[in-house]
Amino acid sequence: MTYITLKDVTFTYPGKTVPAVKNVSQHFNPGEQVAITGLNGSGKSTLARLMVGLLSAQSGIVHLQGKPVKQYSLAERGRKIGFVYQNPSQMLFNNTVFNEAAFGLKWRGVKKEEVMARCRELLQYFNLWHLREEFPFNLSEGQKQMLVLASILALKPDFLILDEPTKSIDTEGKKKLKEILLDIWRQGTGTIVISHDREFIQGLNRRSLHMIEGEVRENEGRREN
Amino acid sequence: MKVDVRTKMLVVVVFSLLALIYQNPRILGILLALNLLVLALFRVNFLLLRGFKGFVFMFSGLIVMQSFFVREGEPLWQVGEAVLLTTGGIYYGISILLRFLVLACSALLMAGCDPQELVLALVKMRVPYEVAFMIQLGIRFMPVMFEELQNIINSIQLRGVDMRKVYRRKILRFYTNLFSPLIYSVWQKTEKLAILLEMRGFRSSPERTYYRDIVLTRTDYLVMGVVLTSAFVFVFAVRGL
Ligand SMILES: Nc1ncnc2c1ncn2[C@@H]1O[C@H](COP(=O)(O)OP(=O)(O)OP(=O)(O)O)[C@@H](O)[C@H]1O
Ligand SMILES: [Mg+2]
Numbered sequence: 001m002t003y004i005t006l007k008d009v010t011f012t013y014p015g016k017t018v019p020a021v022k023n024v025s026q027h028f029n030p031g032e033q034v035a036i037t038g039l040n041g042s043g044k045s046t047l048a049r050l051m052v053g054l055l056s057a058q059s060g061i062v063h064l065q066g067k068p069v070k071q072y073s074l075a076e077r078g079r080k081i082g083f084v085y086q087n088p089s090q091m092l093f094n095n096t097v098f099n100e101a102a103f104g105l106k107w108r109g110v111k112k113e114e115v116m117a118r119c120r121e122l123l124q125y126f127n128l129w130h131l132r133e134e135f136p137f138n139l140s141e142g143q144k145q146m147l148v149l150a151s152i153l154a155l156k157p158d159f160l161i162l163d164e165p166t167k168s169i170d171t172e173g174k175k176k177l178k179e180i181l182l183d184i185w186r187q188g189t190g191t192i193v194i195s196h197d198r199e200f201i202q203g204l205n206r207r208s209l210h211m212i213e214g215e216v217r218e219n220e221g222r223r224e225n
Numbered sequence: 226m227k228v229d230v231r232t233k234m235l236v237v238v239v240f241s242l243l244a245l246i247y248q249n250p251r252i253l254g255i256l257l258a259l260n261l262l263v264l265a266l267f268r269v270n271f272l273l274l275r276g277f278k279g280f281v282f283m284f285s286g287l288i289v290m291q292s293f294f295v296r297e298g299e300p301l302w303q304v305g306e307a308v309l310l311t312t313g314g315i316y317y318g319i320s321i322l323l324r325f326l327v328l329a330c331s332a333l334l335m336a337g338c339d340p341q342e343l344v345l346a347l348v349k350m351r352v353p354y355e356v357a358f359m360i361q362l363g364i365r366f367m368p369v370m371f372e373e374l375q376n377i378i379n380s381i382q383l384r385g386v387d388m389r390k391v392y393r394r395k396i397l398r399f400y401t402n403l404f405s406p407l408i409y410s411v412w413q414k415t416e417k418l419a420i421l422l423e424m425r426g427f428r429s430s431p432e433r434t435y436y437r438d439i440v441l442t443r444t445d446y447l448v449m450g451v452v453l454t455s456a457f458v459f460v461f462a463v464r465g466l
Contacts, residue, residue, distance in 0.1 A: 052383070073382070074379065074382035075382045075383075075385055075386055075387035075388070076385075078382055078384055078385040078386075083383055091380040092380075092406065093377045093405075103381075103384055103386070104385050107386040108385060137406070137409055137410075152384075155384060155385055157385075
């Protein structure tokens with residue numbers, strides 16, 4: 001069964017005349033690896049928000065594991081899909097870096113030792129462990145981005161949707177992020193990476209989609225399974 | 226009818242005061258009817274009322290609580306020995322709801338007005354410009370803050386945490402989580418704004434020029450007169466109720 005299905009999805013922001021996403025039909029299978037590219041304003045972020053049900057399409061349907069996304073609560077969707085916004089600061093809301101990474105696991109009742117172990121591993125991996133007592137808002141932009149990625153990765157979702165994950169991350173960080181994305185993909189996690197960074201998506205684009213003015217073109221050439 | 230901001234302010238103040246003075250649901254009901262009439266006269270878009278949807282839920286909860294805790298009047302609902310609902314409780318519940326509705330509806334009168342005109346009006350009423358400016362900023366930042374709050378709520382749930390299922394015991398800690406980033410970001414925004422204002426010479430001279438001016442016309446004085454007179458008439462008319 002496909003994991004996320006979009007059928008003829010069209011979405012127009014309120015007050016706009018031109019749709020931001022136009023007649024998009026796509027299937028995303030469990031464990032798939034997809035890269036989405038496109039110019040600024042071509043509708044990539046909008047498409048991502050539609051897939052998680054943060055926006056509702058005016059026409060067409062979005063299904064998650066065979067049911068309309070909206071039939072799941074946002075928390076249920078969050079447990080299935082790890083979604084990282086283009087602006088990571090909007091996703092920070094804890095008082096320390098460690099609590100930020102641990103938040104989801106803690107409130108879900110995962111055992112303390114396990115929360116500790118998983119967060120420690122991730123924070124160390126992203127070079128944030130020495131900052132664990134810091135206030136997340138006081139981190140540098142790149143550090144914030146990595147912290148959000150760590151706090152989503154800690155949840156081990158079935159599918160990851162990352163919107164411009166490398167925006168302010170340095171070369172070292174990008175390399176690490178790519179490695180971890182490949183790693184979890186090999187373990188069966190689906191990944192959808194939206195990016196302008198050609199170098200970064202090399203190797204993360206088993207399937208590659210290109211968006212032009214709200215429409216999705218499949219890059220046939222790169223379709224190799 | 227096109228009236229000055231100050232006239233609208235007067236109307237809002239009069240209605241709010243009357244709503245706070247009275248507790249009798251019948252009087253508050255009449256007040257609400259009058260209020261709606263005034264809103265219609267001023268051509269306020271009633272669709273704006275939809276903005277209160279969220280509050281209605283909260284208030285219904287409050288009313289139910291009130292009804293259960295006020296132990297006056299005749300018992301209406303009894304389970305064994307325990308009286309669960311009384312006429313007194315219902316009475317208070319309804320009066321609170323009506324009072325809230327009057328306050329909300331009269332505030333709606335200000336919803337459509339230009340924040341800049343509001344500042345001008347306040348300045349003309351001898352409110353210090355700094356204070357007036359603060360009020361204007363407050364109004365302008367309100368939607369931004371709501372958006373940010375919504376963002377935090379979404380982010381929390383996107384971490385797979387269902388806010389409706391958080392244990393009672395921990396709810397306080399949960400809400401601190403919600404509001405601390407909000408307060409922080411507001412504080413950060415104000416700091417940035419303060420620097421920006423200073424850089425552009427805000428208040429470097431005690432006088433400021435206003436491009437726009439607001440004047441009280443004859444209609445305004447007429448409306449104000451009618452409102453005040455009606456308020457007195459209302460006070461006398463409802464004495465017997
Ligand atoms: N909140 C919004 N309200 C109204 N219009 C919006 C909103 N967000 C985006 N848009 C419009 O929708 C279109 C698609 O925007 P979107 O953010 O999806 O683009 P994008 O492909 O993610 O671009 P970028 O590469 O810059 O992130 C743009 O034309 C934009 O102006
Ligand atoms: Mg985008």
